[in-house]
Amino acid sequence: MLEAIPLFRNLNPTELQALRLITQIKHVATGQDIFLEGAAGDGVYFVKSGLIEISAGQSERHVFSRLGPGEVFGEMSVIEHRPRSANASAAQASEVYFLPRGEMLSFIQRSPALAFALLQQISHRLREFNQLHLREMVQAESLSVIGKFAQGIVHDLKNPLSIISLSAEMFNMPSISPEIRAKSQLRIRKQVERVNDMVSDILIFTDNKKKNAAVRTADYRAFVLDLLGDLRSEAELKSAQIEMQNEPPPVLVQFDPRRLSRVFFNLIGNATDVMLNGGKIFLRFQFQEKVIITEIEDSGPGIAPEIAEQLFQPFATHGKSHGTGLGLSICKKIVEDHGGTIAVRSEPGRGAIFTFTLPLAK
Secondary structure, eight states: OGGGSGGGTTOOHHHHHHHHHHOEEEEEOTTOEEEOTTSOOOEEEEEEESOEEEEEOSSSOEEEEEEOTTOEESHHHHHHTOOOSSEEEESSSEEEEEEEHHHHHHHHHHOHHHHHHHHHHHHHHHHHHHHHHHHHHHHHHHHHHHHHHHHHHHHHHHHHHHHHHHHHHHHTOTTOOHHHHHHHHHHHHHHHHHHHHHHHHHHHHHHTOOOOOOOEEEEHHHHHHHHHHHHHHHHHTTTEEEEESSOOOOOEEEEOHHHHHHHHHHHHHHHHHHSTTOEEEEEEEEEOSSEEEEEEEESSOOOOHHHHTTTTSTTOOOSSSSOOSHHHHHHHHHHHHTTOEEEEEEOTTOOEEEEEEEEBOO
């Protein structure tokens, strides 16, 4: 019955009788099209029984709505007098009421109750479409973020894998000396440990839980000098050189060597990415009364101040076509877990200067 349709519930008996005189009933078989995208808007449809699918596209249809008994479709093209913006077909054998465009518009003009009800229906439909579009946008953005995240992880893994590959080739050379073979074996083991540490840090980052650093008191100078060989090996993969402008002071610091080495690798890896045709990376150290300060500067193009404020946010990146900025987010987390701070600045005629502090052991 027409009066069972929500749009017509507030019509009086006279209006309902007039409506019956202009309404047609159409039977639609399963899979049959009711109208196609781009067709003229010849009338409005109401589902009497069955299930109707509204879709977009021609060769490959994307279904974005399914309508059951009492629901209206095809109303927008009738009111706007424009071609259909979607397809309508029967998902199962259905019956639909059809009101031709001319008769429907005349009836709306004579019935304020129907005009108001139709306005409410259109407003509700637009709200539903907006919510659907927003969900699809969020899903697409989430997939994009996941893709960038995966791309950044793969990029971070390439450097240690390259070092492992080169060291393995050197290890297998028959004429190599036992000393160099031992160094190659040690380098391979360190890079395998580094890959494992990177995966662990990523799991910690995605877990979004605060991790207290497993710190111990150690000589910061000895730690940096021991790490320097591996850092230089990685920089040389990008034709870059590391220059120590002064040696770190022999002070005692509470830190986790495994996690803190990740900070050095990430910062130097970022520096080699943004420098064209190699370049130089400068290491500087100084200590104040309570902290040791480490500076890592590159000879790249530098960073604009407005970008510098965002660099430590997850998935922010600058000056390179790959990576996600996740490495800097992990650096920030590691340094802060140690009770320190990290920042970046750029001065005229100089590259990016990353500075992080660590508290001295009490």
